[in-house]
Amino acid sequence: MYRPYREIAATFFPKAIFAVDRFHVVQEYTKNLNRVRIRVMKGTRKGSPEYYLLKHQSELLGIRPDAWYRDRTGKKMMIFDPAAPRSYVSGLKRQMNRYELREALLDTSPDLRKAYHFRNRLSEYYRKENLSTAEEELRSLIRDLDSTGVEELQSFADTLRNWFREIINSFHIVKQEYVVDPKTGNVRLKEHRLTSSMIENRNKIIKMIKHNANGYTNWERFRNRVLFVLSRGPEDGHPDRQDKAVNSRENSSK
Template sequence: MIDVVINRKKYTLLNYFEQIPESERNRVEYVSIDLYDTYRSVISFRLPKAKICADPFHVIKNYNDTLDKIRKRAMQSYPKDSIEYYLLKNFNWTLFKDEVHENEAKWNKKLKRYINYPQILDLILEISDELKTAYDLKSDYVFFNKQSDLNNAENDLWKHIEEMKKSNIPEILKLKNTLIKWSQEIVNSFTFIDGRRITNGIMESRNGVAKEIKKNANGYKNFPRFRNRCLYCMNKDTKPNYAGSHKSIRMKGSSRGHYTKNK
């Protein structure tokens, strides 16, 4: 990890990158980002020679979020004591797995039968035609994400977008607009460097560590101290920089406040 900034506001990021010499910024070839307009705007302005790549994980996360909205809409059309509601409520996770593996059939009291997870998924997809269509589209995108390459990605992506248009599902059409908006960045993400595809994977794991650091400390009010702790924990050769750490730069959140301990 190179550094930690206090927030992701546009002004903060523009100011941060401005402090890096232009000659160094012009040597950056690729940047992988979430589907966040501010990141794209800042990178285009401060790192004009870099190709922007959309992180594949976040595109699929958007697809899963869309699928979940359709699931909830379908679920709300059934009584809470119905089999359909039960399946959509309790086994929704089967929709978001790339593949639901075969397992030993177990007795299900609600369904009054022995059943395994792939069979449960089949029952869920029979509940709603729109949910089935959305699930198939998501599966097609996952296949495209794994199997396409830089030479074919643009053509494959636009074929998929055309299939999304045909669905006429409101949530899918909204997601389609997102894919169109980020189409070039999605195509760029199929670039491989030293045999590895460009992703945010490493930084996502670092974000997880940063959250654990904050959690274990019961939160931080002083941002420089939090930054020092993150860099120290995640970089073996980093020494804490105490300059300015005595100045309280407040982080997001509020104090816990007073509480009464139960006896």
């Protein structure tokens, strides 16, 4: 979500569909959620229960309300079950379960509770919407963020506006496949949306090539090595070995 990248892509790939995928949008929102938490924490007294919750229990803000896990017997358990067993929390000097800890954390500030609510709403947006409904729901989400009165959330609303079309484009389905659940044997249709994962993979490989060579001073040689490595399939080996293959070819041609 970097404006110069969008401008470069539009210049050199005018017919491409540009997308900002779920990972980057949620990552950006998480930064704003964390800013709310830090702002609230700075307004509390060090050593207070509120400060402890904001400082040491912040990971609870990243867990969905309906999240679950399996216990040692394989039984499905809700993480935020109000009736879950309590354990001693040394920072608060009392017995609490995760549900009570989360509620105590959110009670430290109305702004933090709003930020947590929209974090979950954003997650639901990506789980439930599709290409035909994503645009209308995203507009609704932006309006509601604007009306919160929370600066960090309003800033995120601006981000959604700036990248509106790219976010909607991420709902395009690029691949469908049937997968079998190994535990139940049930077959379901799995859809893959448009993401930037392939580009990021290529970028990682290019960085690896540069790292393995301790940098380059000759642009043409660097460019040739990148093109060679990226033209090879995964079965051809690690970029390290591919880079050595290029060295061998260059030496033999001298």
